[in-house]
Amino acid sequence: VAATRGRIYSALDVSEEGFYQKMIESLRNPQPPKIVKDAPVMEVEEKPRLSKIPILTHYEKDAGPYITSAVVSARDPEGKVENVSVHRLLLLDDSHLAIRLVPRHLYKLWRMAKEKRTDLDVGISIGVHPAVMLAAASSPPFGVSEYGVANALLKGELALIRCEKVDAYVPAEAELVLEGRISHREEVPEGPLVDMTGTYDAERLQPVVEIVNVMHREDYMYQALLPGGPEHRLLMGLPREVAVYEAVSKVVPKVKAVNLSEGGCGWLHAVISLEKQTEGDAKNAIMAAFGAHGSLKHVVAVDTDIDVYNPLEVEWALATRFQGDRDLIVIRNARGSTLDPSADQESGLTTKLGFDATKPLTKPSKGFEKAEIPSTPNAELIVEELKRHIRDVR
Incomplete structure (x- = not known):
């Protein structure tokens, strides 16, 4: 979906030269997305059976099947601060996952909930527009919702829905949504998993996510990012x-x-x-x-x-x-x-x-200075003709 720079630029409708400015402007001027009540991702609602989802084990020594394209949204216990970020999720059973929380904004929200001895509601979206993935990886200041950044990238075309069972919002055009709660008490070993370096990340104790509801399109497409692959590295x-x-x-x-x-x-x-x-x-x-x-x-x-x-x-x-x-x-x-x-x-x-x-x-x-061989229009025509013949031979 987004394994080359060209595909990402095309998805954002920008040139290579205009990409940086488009991202900077969107980070400086986020636009709150519209909230809708009906969406393609709501076509099917069902109880959690995570084993039905084609969650992949990507490498030989991975700890198990991992969701690698999850965009996780959450709000602080007062509902004032929203964070949207990308996280890996280890399949534990039909209704539980382990989430890797790096000490950034989602971790901060989880700590705030933990101090109040409450679980943190999360919406986990799979199969979203590359603009949402890029925004979720962009780390704007704490308190700025990455959904607003994504909406600015999409020229105001991003729509969200409120989850059915938890206090979180997800993209209306997502393929699959898992509604859950990050436990403030339960942690389990998570990892190893191959990360951006192509080497195995360490095993750590990480929080458990209980999935309480599943929504998806009738014929949803499950998106998996190959850990350490071009898409993973570009989006991050x-x-x-x-x-x-x-x-x-x-x-x-x-x-x-x-x-x-x-x-x-x-x-x-x-x-x-x-x-x-x-x-x-x-x-x-x-x-x-x-x-x-x-x-x-x-x-x-x-x-x-x-x-x-x-x-x-x-x-x-x-x-x-x-x-x-x-x-x-x-x-x-x-x-x-x-x-x-x-x-x-x-x-x-x-x-x-x-x-x-x-x-x-x-x-x-x-x-x-780099030395250059001078050229003429006639010489350039000959070179192009030679290139064409070489392609034909191949």
Whole structure:
């Protein structure tokens, strides 16, 4: 559904160049979605029998079948603050799941309910528009509903329904909805599961979700994200690219592109192409990137003539424009990502590196320019004809 950047841009009706601004505007100006009373997801309502859902075991050593595309919505006990976020859910039995709660906004709501000794109502949506997934992964300030961000991305076209049995709202166009409550008392071992790095995440004690009602379309389609696959990495990583783009734009004159690279698991490495006016701009950009996305481990800054999506060009910039004694930033004992198996798993600390692979302004630029072979219209026609013949042979 959303395994390429092009598909995501198409779903949002934006160009590659307009994506960052569209996300930033939607985060700054969320629009409350409309509430409706009838929806496709309400076609069938039934008691929980989770074994009927094709929940997959994706890898050999996974703890069990996992829902990997769940968008979970919840409100604080007073109903004033709403959070919508993406979570993995381990199947326990026909009416119970274990939910992985990272210490972010849903965790905060759960702690608020726990302090009141009450369970937390949740609506679990599967099969939603990519805009909802992106918004749910975008982490706006606590108190801002991600549904409002999604609605802004969709130009006011997002509709929600209120769940039948719990105090939560879900997208009217979802394929499948599980209504449940996160227990304030019961926790069980959860994990391992392959995460964005393609390695197994650790086992932890996590809360149990009791499912009390199920709604779905008559012939619903179950969406599963392959853990560590392109769709997983893009849907989680693109909102972080936006955060990095916005932060870096505040400290340098122009940011052309940001790429949380495939080789960096779409999470741990960033390549930023920028236009600098003074020496030090690239280093400021690197520091801003680390501040915007705390999980970043390595950041490479390059000039605008480098394609951030082409690892050969990025490596070429490192080979020809980088010197370790002057262009390397080393930050020891910084907070890193629990997804990085090489980080200290007890303290969460890691060493972060920044690589300034931009051309030095103090030296003649000619020595750093990429040589190009001049072309003519006739030569370009010959090249295109050769390419066509090569495709025909294949």
